[in-house]
Amino acid sequence: MREAYHVELGQLAEELANMCSMSATAMELATRALLDTDLGLAEQVIGDDAKIDDARSSCEEHAYALLALQAPVATDLRTVLAAIHAAESLERMGDLALHVAKAARRRHPNPVLPEQIRPQFSEMGRVAVELARDAEQVILNKDIDQARSLEEADDEMDDLHRRLFSVIMDKDWPHGVAAAVDATLLGRFYERYADHAVSVAKRVVFVVTGRMPGYAEDEDV
Template sequence: MRTAYQDQLEDLTNQLGAMCELAGAAMERATQALLQADLVLAEQVISDQDVLGEHSARTEEAAFVLLALQAPVARDLRSVVSAIQMVADIDRMGALAVHVAKIARRRHPVHALPEEVNGYFSEMGRVAVELGRTAQEVLLTGDIDKAARIRAEDDAMDDLHRHLFNVLMDREWKHGVASAVDVALLSRFYERFADHAVEIGRRVIFMATGELPEYEELPPETWRD
């Protein structure tokens, strides 16, 4: 029975890892759609959201079954409860990629981004995808040192987010209000994606040590459809 229980815990971790992979791939494709004004790719990101949603539902159900039938304690309890919380984080990562794709779709066939900010978003996309991959790795390996480093790696995204706001506030901005709103929203979507990756790292540390790093808590989610 104990072996079967541990197998269920391992399966739960693997499901979370698979969800992270899907969310990272969605943001990678969404970034390509945004930079290339690729309608087909944007539509793919939007339609694939259902796949991540199905994974979320199955993973959450598996976690609740473990709680109900196995009554885990100590580290196992932390793992199951953290898994439920991480399902929500990863689901939001996928949803944020969809938000990016929807802006690309709405502006098609025009590029949603002025050319002068393309470099910022290319880098934000790269950082977001890398953070997603790191979150997946720490989930699967339980590497708490690498989990702690996610917070530092997120600083690059925060810097890009701040720089973009400086660009928007510059008197030389000549692309109008609608474009400025798109850029501000998109920047926020990438920054939030990174924040959720940081939160996954916190949960991995909590699962292993019983202590939750005192990072700034994510505020209530406001970027919903």
């Protein structure tokens, strides 16, 4: 019975890792849609968001079934509870990629971003996708060192976001209020995406060590 239960826990981890992959792909395509003014890619991200939502529902149903099947304790209980929280964060990552894609669609055929800040968003997209891919590996391998390394990548995202904000707020910003508002919102989406990826990794640290690293996570998408 215990062996079968641990097989189920392994399958749950694979479901979460697949959600990481889906969220990473969504942000990768959304960033390309944003930078290349590609309506087809934007529509693809928007259409595929329901798959991430369904994956969260499936993960949660699986986790609750495991709670009901056998009252887990210690590491097993932490694994199931962490999976429920991680699925929520991963769905939000998909939602944030969706917001990026919708911004690209809303402004099409015009570009959303002025040329001046395109490099910053290209870098933020790269970091965001790498964080999601790394979180996928952390879930599969339970690598605590790799989990903790995600915070360094998140620091890079925070630095990119601060630099972006300083450009937008500069008194010589020449692109108008609408462009500033779009860029501010989009920058926030990438920053929050990274925060959620780090949250997922911290859940794995909790599973392995029994200690939840301290952090304050804003609940807004």
